Amino acid sequence: MRPAHALIDLSALRHNYHLARSLTGCRALAVVKANAYGHGALECAAALADDVDGFAVSAIEEALVLREAGHRQPIVLLEGWFEAAELELICRHELWPVVHHHGQLADLEQADLRQPLHVWLKLDSGMHRTGFSAGEYPAIWQRLQGNSKVASLTKITHFSRADEPETGRTEQQMETFLQATDGLQGPASLSNSAGVLAWPGAHGDWVRPGIMLYGSSPFGFEQPQATQLRPVMQLDSRVIAVHQIAAGEPIGYGSRFVTQRPSRIGVVAMGYADGYPRHAPDGTPVLVDGQRTCISGRVSMDMLTIDLTDLPASGLGSPVRLWGEGLDAGEVASHAGTISYQLFCNLNRVPRHYRD
Numbered sequence: 627m628r629p630a631h632a633l634i635d636l637s638a639l640r641h642n643y644h645l646a647r648s649l650t651g652c653r654a655l656a657v658v659k660a661n662a663y664g665h666g667a668l669e670c671a672a673a674l675a676d677d678v679d680g681f682a683v684s685a686i687e688e689a690l691v692l693r694e695a696g697h698r699q700p701i702v703l704l705e706g707w708f709e710a711a712e713l714e715l716i717c718r719h720e721l722w723p724v725v726h727h728h729g730q731l732a733d734l735e736q737a738d739l740r741q742p743l744h745v746w747l748k749l750d751s752g753m754h755r756t757g758f759s760a761g762e763y764p765a766i767w768q769r770l771q772g773n774s775k776v777a778s779l780t781k782i783t784h785f786s787r788a789d790e791p792e793t794g795r796t797e798q799q800m801e802t803f804l805q806a807t808d809g810l811q812g813p814a815s816l817s818n819s820a821g822v823l824a825w826p827g828a829h830g831d832w833v834r835p836g837i838m839l840y841g842s843s844p845f846g847f848e849q850p851q852a853t854q855l856r857p858v859m860q861l862d863s864r865v866i867a868v869h870q871i872a873a874g875e876p877i878g879y880g881s882r883f884v885t886q887r888p889s890r891i892g893v894v895a896m897g898y899a900d901g902y903p904r905h906a907p908d909g910t911p912v913l914v915d916g917q918r919t920c921i922s923g924r925v926s927m928d929m930l931t932i933d934l935t936d937l938p939a940s941g942l943g944s945p946v947r948l949w950g951e952g953l954d955a956g957e958v959a960s961h962a963g964t965i966s967y968q969l970f971c972n973l974n975r976v977p978r979h980y981r982d
């Protein structure tokens with residue numbers, strides 16, 4: 627069988643979840659949207675089931691998969707519903723929707739619900755993606771508080787630059803949040819992973835760790851708390867061919883890489899159809915037999931090429947790690963001009979194996 631696969635370490639996932647809880651002392655929603663950032667939502671949810679305070683997903687489709695698997699914890703729908711017809715199922719499955727725009731408010735007020743809903747009312751504290759403005763928020767809160775279709779209200783907002791501590795933006799957003807919610811009694815949820823790790827003043831009652839659960843730092847620099855994370859996904863394959871190539875020869879599509887010296891070039895069973903970024907330039911690191919070398923030549927659909935010249939003991943069949951323990955996905959991502967989130971979410975075709 628083709629050797630490309632992802633090995634998912636579920637004990638590392640639990641370690642990272644507990645780190646989110648111990649750093650904050652809050653209840654923590656495990657964000658398992660987008661198939662748990664490519665790690666397998668059902669497997670990750672099952673691994674966390676005994677410990678987790680709740681889950682967060684982007685939409686009802688993702689929540690129902692968890693309910694069908696028997697998970698009874700709270701599940702927050704981070705964008706609420708997209709059509710009013712979903713409300714009936716949201717009620718039946720006791721999902722906790724975010725309400726972030728006036729259309730949803732109207733849907734809720736007109737709905738005929740079998741039981742009241744736990745609503746997370748979204749404030750736009752400055753990211754300007756979803757949520758009610760600070761000016762209108764208190765009145766909407768009061769309006770929902772008096773509505774018999776609402777069982778409880780939780781304040782939620784989201785930071786746009788919590789991963790960039792020096793910008794001042796998070797302080798501004800926190801200030802806006804405090805002003806807009808002044809006097810509104812109820813639990814609050816502000817922080818994603820970057821907030822959990824770097825903003826102790828922004829933890830509220832519920833935190834929403836996503837990327838940190840999967841062991842990847844949201845920061846583009848070494849951040850002390852983030853060093854305690856353990857990588858969950860190891861993307862691995864093997865060398866399937868080796869060639870001795872003279873100096874001055876082009877490798878692969880478009881002849882992007884030309885050998886500067888007589889070179890041993892290894893071919894690895896991993897390509898962009900597996901989710902490895904096609905944009906990874908020459909020099910993007912890989913580990914072969916645990917040793918660093920790099921991509922040489924354009925990534926193709928099923929294969930990529932690496933320089934083995936300085937690793938004479940490695941060759942046909944040598945294990946290759948594309949990211950995971952020993953090679954941070956964030957470092958690979960930054961070479962490819964993206965973030966680890968996208969690398970994980972793009973994972974495709976490769977079988978996922980689990981260890982616990």
Ligand SMILES: *Cc1c(COP(=O)(O)O)cnc(C)c1O
Binds near residue numbers: 657659
């Ligand atoms: C995806 C998401 C999160 C998780 O963000 P990370 O940066 O992965 O921790 C938290 N809150 C909301 C609203 C989200 O959409």
